[in-house]
Amino acid sequence: MSNVSLRGLKKSYGSVEVIPSLDLDIRSGEFVVLVGPSGSGKSTLLRMIAGLESIDAGTVSVEGEDVTQRDPGDRDMAMVFQSYALYPHMTVAENMTFALRMRGMDKTTIGERLTESVRMLSLEGLEHRKPGQLSGGQRQRVAMGRAIVRQPRVFLFDEPLSNLDAKLRARTRIELRELHEKLGATSIFVTHDQIEAMTMADRIVLLEKGRIQQVGSPREIYERPRNTFVASFIGSPEINMMEGKLWFDNGTAWFEQLVLRSRGSESASLAGVAAGGYTLGIRPEGFDIAREPLEGSVPMVVGAVEYTGSDTYAFGKSPMGDLTVKIAADFQAVAETLHTGETLHVKALADGWHLFDSSGERVTGG
């Protein structure tokens, strides 16, 4: 267990700045997920921590020890690759013990560690197979095993689940998380999949264009997105973003035709906010739905209804733009009879909204 700290990390390819300057502290035993769209620099960052990518400026330290100039093999970090990168000419056992043999560890210890990891990953009976004779899921576990036997200070994961089918991915997500609880090692996990990030992370680091947009627990990131990018990236279906004017009338806050309320005292979260132009974000589940107009609601003409089994979403047009609305469970009767072309009336739930200023930064919200 070790903490990892990144200070002023910079990386450019020629004139293209991939990571302008990045600081991040990862606590000991923490499971941190680096997430972002493709080209956000998350994989590059992971490879810089691993030592596989040169660093233009800044330092990487593990437990206060500067490892920036060390070889990848001397950082005591293990990595699980997206393609697994198993050595095709070695058996499962040889693959898993390769790093230990390179370190000249004695045979008994190697044997013990191998047996333990094989059992932990239920790879019994496959030790003498070559990677080519394994299924995708088994290969993935061998790749994990290769990292586990080393008992490294830090685990690095580079989208290790993206080559699995959906069902196996969901299961492996849980297994990986359980494994983390068991081993308690510091883990840095890269993914572009927000579900993976949300379900696995202790803390999420959201990157875009090499800059950290927000660091926080999955709940913090979802419920208090720091800017419009974070709000849009996390959440599926995507958050509704509306541009318009905020105005006050007798203590009631209005955003165009929508009333904005807070739980407890009315409009409390808007105290001290000036009227003017803003961007309003409301997640699909942040709406109250009715068949008749309510005070502070907008009409929405339903264009499509999407039934996913557990949830129903309605997509439609309103005076404030296109909206995606989740139909709450207690409104299922409506969902069943809802049809295209019908008009629904939606209003923002108390604290179900986020207000961003013109530069996209969070002002206030639920």
Added chain:
Amino acid sequence: MNRSRVGGLLANSVVWGYALMILGPTLWVLSNAFKFKIDIITGATLSPFTWMNFQELLFSRQSDFLANLFNSALIGVVSTAIVIIAATMAAFTLAYLEVKPWVRWAILGWALLFHMLPTLTFVGSWYLMYSSIGLHGTYFAVIMTHAVHNLPMALFLMVSFVGALPRELIQAARMDGCTYAQVFWRIVFPLVRGGMIAATALTFIFSWSDFAISLTLTSRDTMTVPVAIATFAQEYDIRYGEMAAGTLLSIMPALLLILVGQNFIVRGLLAGAVK
């Protein structure tokens, strides 16, 4: 006749014409090797069978053919070994180490250019170079020149083979604590063995059948088979029988290598074409 039949006929005749161009002389040489000189000169198709040409070639005092075979083998084996080791290591360096792009392109570009220029452009200067330092006619001179001459082709082959290895494999080995040298010997070397066999077969055959370089740089003691065969054609007497027998014998190792290596060669030439 419809179009496709005309096309088929055309294609067939091209193939057969091509086969005739190769098989005709081969069969002619093959049959000459077992004929008496008088039958060869008179152009007799059906003639008495004899081993005499082989006896003359291998055991007469006028011929050093066994020594020539040894020279060819020695030069071929040593120069091929040098080429393959250098090419594989260079390919690894070019593909995975931090080589500046312009250096990579300069090396590969020069290799291609060098390979495209006719060998005869260079042999004159090589002759002068080796003569001036007193190394003309030595094994060293021919071996080094064959190595230099065949390196570009082997380099191109090995770059495609080594470059086809997934990058993450090399990175995984680095994470597992390998130095680049260890990555090369423990990961890259075992995985490109097929490519090395292909490159070895081609390089050896090129060295074995080379004429221009060997003619210029060998002396009587280091003479290779192709040069020796050419010496059978003298001003007043062309010894067709011995030439044919020598050709037949010299084809054997190449044929054997092709049979062993053809799978690998085809794969090598296609490497990188499809994933």
